[in-house]
Amino acid sequence: xxxxxxxxxxxxxxxxxxxxxxxxxxxxxxxxxxxxxxxxxxxxxxxxxxxxxxxxxxxxxxxxxxxxxxxxxxxxxxxxxxxxxxxxxxxxxxxxxxxxxxxxxxxxxxxxxxxxxxxxxxxxxxxxxxxxxxxxxxxxxxxxxxxxxxxxxxxxxxxxxxxxxxxxxxxxxxxxxxxxxxxxxxxxxxxxxxxxxxxxxxxxxxxxxxxxxx
Amino acid sequence: xxxxxxxxxxxxxxxxxxxxxxxxxxxxxxxxxxxxxxxxxxxxxxxxxxxxxxxxxxxxxxxxxxxxxxxxxxxxxxxxxxxxxxxxxxxxxxxxxxxxxxxxxxxxxxxxxxxxxxxxxxxxxxxxxxxxxxxxxxxxxxxxxxxxxxxxxxxxxxxxxxxxxxxxxxxxxxxxxxxxxxxxxxxxxxxxxxxxxxxxxxxxxxxxxxxxxxxxxxxxxxxx
Numbered sequence: 001x002x003x004x005x006x007x008x009x010x011x012x013x014x015x016x017x018x019x020x021x022x023x024x025x026x027x028x029x030x031x032x033x034x035x036x037x038x039x040x041x042x043x044x045x046x047x048x049x050x051x052x053x054x055x056x057x058x059x060x061x062x063x064x065x066x067x068x069x070x071x072x073x074x075x076x077x078x079x080x081x082x083x084x085x086x087x088x089x090x091x092x093x094x095x096x097x098x099x100x101x102x103x104x105x106x107x108x109x110x111x112x113x114x115x116x117x118x119x120x121x122x123x124x125x126x127x128x129x130x131x132x133x134x135x136x137x138x139x140x141x142x143x144x145x146x147x148x149x150x151x152x153x154x155x156x157x158x159x160x161x162x163x164x165x166x167x168x169x170x171x172x173x174x175x176x177x178x179x180x181x182x183x184x185x186x187x188x189x190x191x192x193x194x195x196x197x198x199x200x201x202x203x204x205x206x207x208x209x210x211x212x213x214x
Numbered sequence: 215x216x217x218x219x220x221x222x223x224x225x226x227x228x229x230x231x232x233x234x235x236x237x238x239x240x241x242x243x244x245x246x247x248x249x250x251x252x253x254x255x256x257x258x259x260x261x262x263x264x265x266x267x268x269x270x271x272x273x274x275x276x277x278x279x280x281x282x283x284x285x286x287x288x289x290x291x292x293x294x295x296x297x298x299x300x301x302x303x304x305x306x307x308x309x310x311x312x313x314x315x316x317x318x319x320x321x322x323x324x325x326x327x328x329x330x331x332x333x334x335x336x337x338x339x340x341x342x343x344x345x346x347x348x349x350x351x352x353x354x355x356x357x358x359x360x361x362x363x364x365x366x367x368x369x370x371x372x373x374x375x376x377x378x379x380x381x382x383x384x385x386x387x388x389x390x391x392x393x394x395x396x397x398x399x400x401x402x403x404x405x406x407x408x409x410x411x412x413x414x415x416x417x418x419x420x421x422x423x424x425x426x427x428x429x430x431x432x433x434x435x436x437x438x
Contacts, residue, residue: 051351053280060276065268074271085271086279093283097350098436103254111260115228156262171227172259178229179221193220196227200255207261
């Protein structure tokens with residue numbers, strides 16, 4: 001993911017003038033965004049582990065739009081999606097010290113942390129809606145409408161056969177386990193599993209030609 | 215729990231129930247081949263997410279997030295302006311006392327004899343060694359209790375934020391289902407012998423002395 005923002009922020013000119021005219025010095029967390037702009041995601045996470053705010057801000061700008069799109073796929077409530085993204089980055093702030101670039105790419109790590117947190121919030125909301133003592137495993141199709149009501153579907157999903165796509169979407173965007181999907185669809189667990197594996201194979205082939213820099 | 219392909223698939227898809235995640239992660243650290251398969255799925259799902267057209271996120275949200283993170287890091291400071299107006303002499307003495315206390319604390323923190331300064335220098339020295347990998351020791355609820363530095367020869371340097379009281383910290387290596395004590399820490403730091411790749415480092419709080427086996431739930435577990 002490339003840095004998407006690079007323009008001057010409101011107030012930059014004022015800060016520069018103050019620094020020049022009055023010798024106002026920058027604190028440890030007022031480092032210019034410019035000094036982190038060229039850094040890789042992994043380098044930014046390492047700085048976030050040391051509580052570096054400019055690094056956190058840039059990481060947010062790079063990934064928050066994608067995580068917002070993910071959250072909107074998983075919940076139709078735009079406010080809840082925005083709160084989820086905020087919570088994801090609070091979690092990233094806490095966990096950054098655990099990131100190991102030898103085990104995972106930065107992008108995969110961020111999406112995995114974010115997705116898991118959004119799934120947990122989704123389940124919690126389902127439980128609250130179901131009420132105490134009631135199962136909260138209602139089958140919900142994942143949301144497909146963005147904030148402006150447009151339909152957002154990853155193009156790679158077009159390559160999947162309809163059943164694989166349905167189950168993969170319900171598992172990944174809906175947060176349902178295979179066992180839940182078996183109970184809710186009436187399929188055998190082994191059929192659910194095999195269909196999702198098939199869908200992942202089709203997804204892998206669809207993504208094979210795509211490029212992604214991290 | 216039996217960890218089979220179905221469980222690993224739920225884990226990779228992010229749909230595994232939270233209470234089973236830790237067990238699967240321990241399994242994956244002991245089984246690199248399975249970890250590789252899971253990682254490939256996670257990579258593909260991440261690419262799927264990153265292929266979604268980005269949604270607009272407001273600048274206000276970004277600023278609110280940074281503001282909250284700043285507050286987490288720094289304890290709130292009471293301005294006390296109303297109180298000052300009502301009780302100016304007391305406020306003056308309190309302010310003087312506070313300034314003196316802060317000055318003394320700063321001097322102690324920076325001074326050559328302070329434990330905090332000494333430990334910080336030790337951490338920095340080990341972190342600066344070629345090939346060293348540093349990780350914060352975070353409890354499951356996110357509390358930062360220290361720093362782990364894994365050196366290139368697989369020894370571990372561990373520094374805690376505070377000495378344990380009461381009892382001792384005990385460091386463990388979990389490998390192939392067995393748990394071995396690495397060290398007992400009465401103060402704040404310890405340098406262990408080499409640990410094995412793929413094992414798990416854990417910390418427990420034990421009664422004074424040491425324990426042959428962990429007697430309390432781990433405060434922290436870090437895959438190595």
